[in-house]
Amino acid sequence: MRGTHQAKAGGAASLGQRPPRLDFRVALFSALTLGLGAATLLVFIRHFERNRAEETATLHASAAAQAVVDRLQPSDLEGPISAERRRELDRLFDARVLDDVTLTSAIARSDGRVVYATRGSDVVGTVLTSRELLGRALAGTVSSELVTTPVDGSERKAFRAYAPFRLADDSTGVLVVDKDYGPIAAAARRATITVAVVLELVLLSLWLCLFPIMRSVTRRMNRQLDTIAHQALHDDLTGLANRTQFGKQLDEALEAEAGTPPRLAVFFIDLERFKEVNDALGHDYGNELLTVVAARLADVVTDDEVVARLGGDEFGVLSERAIEEVSALAVAERLRTAIALPCEIAGVSLEVQGSIGIAMAPEHGTTRDELLRRADIAMYAAKRGGAPQVFSHGLDDNSPLRLAMTGELRRGIESRELVVEYQPQVDLRDGTVRGAEALVRWRHPRRGLLGPEAFLGAAEQGGLMRNLTRYVVEESLGQLRAWRSAGLDIDLAVNVSARDLADARFPDEVARALADHGVDPSWLELEVTESVLLSDRLRTSRMLERLVEQGVRIAIDDFGVGYSSLGQLKTLPAKVLKIDRSFVSSMESDRSDEAIVSSTIELAHRLSLHVIAEGVETPAHLARLRTAGCDIGQGHFLGRPVPGDQIVSTAHALRSSWVPAPEADVVPLRRTG
Ligand code: C2E
Ligand code: MG
Ligand code: MG
Numbered sequence: 246m247r248g249t250h251q252a253k254a255g256g257a258a259s260l261g262q263r264p265p266r267l268d269f270r271v272a273l274f275s276a277l278t279l280g281l282g283a284a285t286l287l288v289f290i291r292h293f294e295r296n297r298a299e300e301t302a303t304l305h306a307s308a309a310a311q312a313v314v315d316r317l318q319p320s321d322l323e324g325p326i327s328a329e330r331r332r333e334l335d336r337l338f339d340a341r342v343l344d345d346v347t348l349t350s351a352i353a354r355s356d357g358r359v360v361y362a363t364r365g366s367d368v369v370g371t372v373l374t375s376r377e378l379l380g381r382a383l384a385g386t387v388s389s390e391l392v393t394t395p396v397d398g399s400e401r402k403a404f405r406a407y408a409p410f411r412l413a414d415d416s417t418g419v420l421v422v423d424k425d426y427g428p429i430a431a432a433a434r435r436a437t438i439t440v441a442v443v444l445e446l447v448l449l450s451l452w453l454c455l456f457p458i459m460r461s462v463t464r465r466m467n468r469q470l471d472t473i474a475h476q477a478l479h480d481d482l483t484g485l486a487n488r489t490q491f492g493k494q495l496d497e498a499l500e501a502e503a504g505t506p507p508r509l510a511v512f513f514i515d516l517e518r519f520k521e522v523n524d525a526l527g528h529d530y531g532n533e534l535l536t537v538v539a540a541r542l543a544d545v546v547t548d549d550e551v552v553a554r555l556g557g558d559e560f561g562v563l564s565e566r567a568i569e570e571v572s573a574l575a576v577a578e579r580l581r582t583a584i585a586l587p588c589e590i591a592g593v594s595l596e597v598q599g600s601i602g603i604a605m606a607p608e609h610g611t612t613r614d615e616l617l618r619r620a621d622i623a624m625y626a627a628k629r630g631g632a633p634q635v636f637s638h639g640l641d642d643n644s645p646l647r648l649a650m651t652g653e654l655r656r657g658i659e660s661r662e663l664v665v666e667y668q669p670q671v672d673l674r675d676g677t678v679r680g681a682e683a684l685v686r687w688r689h690p691r692r693g694l695l696g697p698e699a700f701l702g703a704a705e706q707g708g709l710m711r712n713l714t715r716y717v718v719e720e721s722l723g724q725l726r727a728w729r730s731a732g733l734d735i736d737l738a739v740n741v742s743a744r745d746l747a748d749a750r751f752p753d754e755v756a757r758a759l760a761d762h763g764v765d766p767s768w769l770e771l772e773v774t775e776s777v778l779l780s781d782r783l784r785t786s787r788m789l790e791r792l793v794e795q796g797v798r799i800a801i802d803d804f805g806v807g808y809s810s811l812g813q814l815k816t817l818p819a820k821v822l823k824i825d826r827s828f829v830s831s832m833e834s835d836r837s838d839e840a841i842v843s844s845t846i847e848l849a850h851r852l853s854l855h856v857i858a859e860g861v862e863t864p865a866h867l868a869r870l871r872t873a874g875c876d877i878g879q880g881h882f883l884g885r886p887v888p889g890d891q892i893v894s895t896a897h898a899l900r901s902s903w904v905p906a907p908e909a910d911v912v913p914l915r916r917t918g
Contacts, residue, residue, distance in 0.1 A: 276452060283444055287441050294432070302389065312342065313338070317352070317410070317412055319414045324354075335363065342422065346424050346425045346429075347423065348396050349366040351366065351421040352419075352420060353418060358370070358373075359371050373419075378407050382407035384409075387408045387409070391403075403425060404426045480539075485542075485543065487553060488554075492617075496613055506606070508565070508607065509567070509568065510603055511562075513559070513620035513621050514542075514560040514562065514584070514602075515624050516598070516599055517599070519558035520558075534590050535554070537590070542562065542580060545580060545582075545583040547566070549565060550566070551563040570694070570698075571694060573603050577633035581601055587835060600627040601627050602634055608691075635695075637650065650707075651703050651706070653689075654703055655709055658709065663685055663717070665685055666686060666888060668879055669681055669884040670682060673875055675903065678892065681735055682879065682886075683737060684740075685716075687699070687700050714741055714751075715758075718754075725764055731893065733892070738800060743777040746784075746788045746789070755769075759795070766795045766796030770797070770800050771800065772801075772802040775801055786817060798820045800822070800857070802823050811852060821856075824846075828841065833865055843874075855876050857875075858880075859879050861880030862880050
């Protein structure tokens, strides 16, 4: 199983598309944008602070130039400056220009040559390199630049300002002032850090206020999205997945891993007589019934199966476990039983039957539409037949594949692909296996082991029933001979169809087969369903008489599902009555069914009929049937259909675990199947 399908009604989580965690995204996004905004602001502030500091330095240079210009002489610009004049200038600069943050100061002529520099600087005689700034200063604008300058033997970053001056003789020059850049940068940094701290605190508190609001908003949004998504994919009334969701999950399941074809079963369920309930009790009670059925279906599907309401009184189930027809029919039986439990609606006890059609992938299709359509076709066949039905091409009258299916079955019979399994029929007094029913299967080369429901329709419609019955009779009489030769004292039951009884050659064929295998006719029982017996009574009776004359026994199969009474059947030459498994299974839950079974057994005994109960599935079934005096039991609890050579071991196991306790309500018998 690919494991992604949410089981049952499919919760919101099954959508696989939860809305994104918006709260975290918003938190992250807002934190990022706020952080980015703050960083930009800080860069800007830092730039602004630095500009301010630089402006102060420039102003200072300008003021310094003003302060010294009246004491400068035109001869100072001609140079060289005498030692004495130099000392005078040193004093002048000490007093008016230099301060804690001024590293050096110098006087340059208009051609850029430095004529004087304060102590510690050796630039006198050099020419200023920045001609552009010099030119700008001489034009009247104080200009500045960032330089590295040697101070006391080490390089220092300095902020250099050029301030112009004009002397009395109109000669011009530039006062150069180098300010230590460290304190300027430090002041800018201090201002920036203060602003940064305040700004971050404000932004953080803003973000903290915003976050819970965003969180609650996104949570509410998520909840609403969940609700909307749930409503889009679920049925309002029952809460089950709806058709859309079912289709989606089916699509997903069909998207097999590369290379492996998808294997699954689709069940299409339709409630019988739902319309009557709706009309008789009203819409509200109809809805109540649908809700009850939905809840039961959701209860009996396993975690990896999906159940959905497809509309009206139709339900769908998807199972990836049921990959063979036998297991799909077992799932259908589980669903059918759950639906059929009685329920009380509007004070009325109702029993609803579900008709179940099954389509399997890949045998019947590999797309959603194909599978649903075929499960639907099978469902209609199930309605007619009264039992869950696996799709077969024979059912699809319009299908061009029908002929192909018939051809395949003909070839299958010829190449001996049919196999017969045997289900023990157990004496309820002592646990002895008295007989075995032959049940045909088709080991299909591609589709695996197919149950009879899958191909009997095609055999019927394709005119292959005679071949099929002949095959089963041959095969099982051979097996019966083998059992008898091995000392196993059991009889054989073989199912025959309406077609067989309509064929005048049938009794002779049976006689020949009995003789060929050296089998005593009294060891053979032919099972005929109620409906077959009643369809063409005159002709059927004549055929049955001919068989009975040979010494073969006739059993009435599936008794109770049709509408006949024992009174109608008593004229037929039948010796055995097989009570349908639907009665046996409802004995547990319905006292009136238990009474019907008991009185049927009693009446059958009075008519000298031997009674076999089908579908003995639990110890409780067994106990009730024993109490009711039933002769023979057949069912999964006593033994499933098995290959012929396993009947001996089944018989041994049954005998050794049998508890003779007819009075006890529950017989502790070990399972054998
Ligand atoms: P049936 O004759 O009523 O056979 C009994 C069916 O009930 C078998 O199904 C058997 O496997 C199933 N069964 C037995 N015990 C239990 C139980 O405890 N619980 C449940 N739920 N089911 C149980 P299968 O083998 O699928 O056969 C279905 C039907 O197909 C048979 O019903 C019979 O009508 C028909 N069939 C089978 N083999 C042949 C055959 O060789 N020829 C003809 N004409 N029909 C056949
Ligand atoms: Mg039968
Ligand atoms: Mg039956």
